[in-house]
Amino acid sequence: MDALTDLDDATLLSRHAAGDPDAFGELFRRHRDRMWALALRTTRDPEIASDAVQDAFLNAFRRAGSFRGDSQVTTWLHRITVNASLDRLRRVRPTSDLADHDPVEPRDRHHSVDVRLDVQAALAQIPEGQRLALTLVDMHGLSVAEAASVLGVAEGTVKSRCSRGREAMAAILVSPHGHDAEDPR
Amino acid sequence: MTPSDDGHRSAPSPGTDDVDPTGIRDLLRSLPEPGPMPEDLVRRIETRLAVELAHRRPEAPFGDERGTPHGGRVVDLGAERTRRRPGRTVIILGAAAAGLLVTAVTVSDLLGSGVVGGADTAAFAPASGSADEEGSDAGGGAADEEQADAQEERAEAAGDDSSGGAGGAADEGGAGVAADGAVPADPLILPSLGPLDADQLAQRVDDAMTAPASPAESSGLTAAQAKSCWSAVADQDGWEEWYAAPATLGEQPAVVLWARQGDGDGHAWLMPGECAVNPSVQPLADAVLPR
Missing domain, CATH: 1.10.10.10 (Winged helix-like DNA-binding domain superfamily/Winged helix DNA-binding domain)
Structure with missing residues (x-):
């Protein structure tokens, strides 16, 4: 089997969707810092960002099968993280229109x-x-x-x-x- | 520019955006990175992902490369059903279901309320074992093989659902399945939510989904009991993910069930603890989950 670190993101996501138990871990390792930075910059609150980035990776884990491949995996992860961050922000400040x-x-x-x-x-x-x-x-x-x-x-x-x-x-x-x-x- | 595939972007290449006469773009680019994800958050998310992985592993084995017999999604259900002589299956499944019903009634009578004890998770353990065990015992002998076949078929049908949930539970009247609808074959069971009030339902579920959890943490709620509780919920169509967790309502044991769709819509139900052995009970409360 190929070393996971040698595989590109799309292949890893595909293997995760097919049941490879290790593929998503490599995606997480590869993108966690970047998604953390994005969540932190979007929410401007470390606690909210922590929850948001966890939501994001869980959503990505669960919905890998819905990834259609018409964008880069990184773009897809950015979208999930931004949405998770906005969701978290609005739960904390539901009446605040930023x-x-x-x-x-x-x-x-x-x-x-x-x-x-x-x-x-x-x-x-x-x-x-x-x-x-x-x-x-x-x-x-x-x-x-x-x-x-x-x-x-x-x-x-x-x-x-x-x-x-x-x-x-x-x-x-x-x-x-x-x-x-x-x-x- | 296209994003790099290793999760690290180089500096944005010029020409990807219009000229910036304000200079703000350069200022923003000069801001330092926030730094790596904190280690405690890394561990927390890895733990949560491990829980997810443990849940999905039985349903989606990496069979194609590891040689597992069915590979999760490669079984031709039509051929399987033909091979199994459906007439015989129906007859013996009926006998097994009747046996289970008798056992369930007996257990319910023996236990009074149907639930042993009154505190937290241990309260959900029926005195004579899980519903699965009851079904096997009651059906006995020749019924065992066919019941196993029926369970296998349900698992295969659920395996067609890429969400990892159990949306396609194509039950054929097997044990523990309500007659009026499909029951999720394998809801994800989470640790106890502890004491809660009905008006906290949505918030507590939301907390449960985001709280760090240990894969080794026991729920006290078995898969059979969770399925029994889910059988009592009428609204089972359209969900992609099913969950169950024990809780307590006042001094009474309870079970919280919730489900989500792919678009984030979700709903939760607060069930009496008796649902673990009695799928005809009614929800005590329900709530729409925040997206």
């Missing part, structure tokens, strides 16, 4: 402020759809087409959300006094 969050409150900016925290805070303040698009495309390196598949929207929608999300973040990162925390341009 897209309706107020813009970031004005802060007393200092040049010593950690730019990284600023970027993360700004990302947290933009509407959910834009944040997800930016998370997938800009942070996880998915193509627009892959992100569209993950989110179940048209490619044009992903492009639009990315563009508007970046503009919104840039606006948030500009200080009230006209100084940038870091010039993003």
Whole structure:
């Protein structure tokens, strides 16, 4: 038998669906860090992300037979993880529409402020759809087409959300006094 | 760009998106990775996956490469049924079912409420053994072979369901199966949910599905008892996954049953503990599960 580590994702998933008891473990080992990062970036809460990523891998385990192979396994896993993360978020905050969050409150900016925290805070303040698009495309390196598949929207929608999300973040990162925390341009 | 197949992506290649005049894309790309999945979470998920694997293994052996006789899905049911002389099967299955009924009534009478004791999981063990054992004993002799055949056929039919559940339970009037509908051949039995109230049903089920669990943790509920309880639930169509777990309602033993469809819809039922030996009882409560 081939070493599992030598097999590609689609073959592993197929073997798992056929009953190979070890194949999914290799998929889990291979993708767990990436899906953890995605869940963490989507939920912004380690506890919720833990539950979400567990949900995601369990769903993938159970529904491997439904994978049609018309996308990459990684894209499929991204979709399952994003959906699990959103489900978990809405269970915790069922009445909260993340897209309706107020813009970031004005802060007393200092040049010593950690730019990284600023970027993360700004990302947290933009509407959910834009944040997800930016998370997938800009942070996880998915193509627009892959992100569209993950989110179940048209490619044009992903492009639009990315563009508007970046503009919104840039606006948030500009200080009230006209100084940038870091010039993003 | 296409994603790499090893789970690690290289930096996004240029040209996959429009030009970004804001520079935000570069800022986002420069953010550090959150780091590897925490070890305790890795263990938790591996444990949960092991439970899933233990559940599905009998139904989906990796037969094609390991030489198991049936390979889970390769048996021609039509040929099997022809080979088995269906007339004889029906007659002897009827005798076996009647024997089981007599045994079940006797056991129920002996136990009063039908459930021994009052605390948690051990309460579900009938004094004279599981329903499967009862069926074998009651049918006795020649019935055993045919009952085994019937169980095999049900298992094969369930094996056609790629979900790993038991949606296709093509029962032929065998022991422990309600007359008005198919019963999941092999619901997944989870550890006890402990004390609960009827209004907590959906939340407790949700917690049970996400809580870390040990594969070695015993439920106290046997497969036969879980099937008996499922027989009491009228709504069995369209589910892909079936579950059962013991619980307690006040001082009384109870069984929680729940099922899910592939699209995430789910429903749960709170059953009296008596359902373990009496499939004619009614649910005490039910609830729609969150997706």
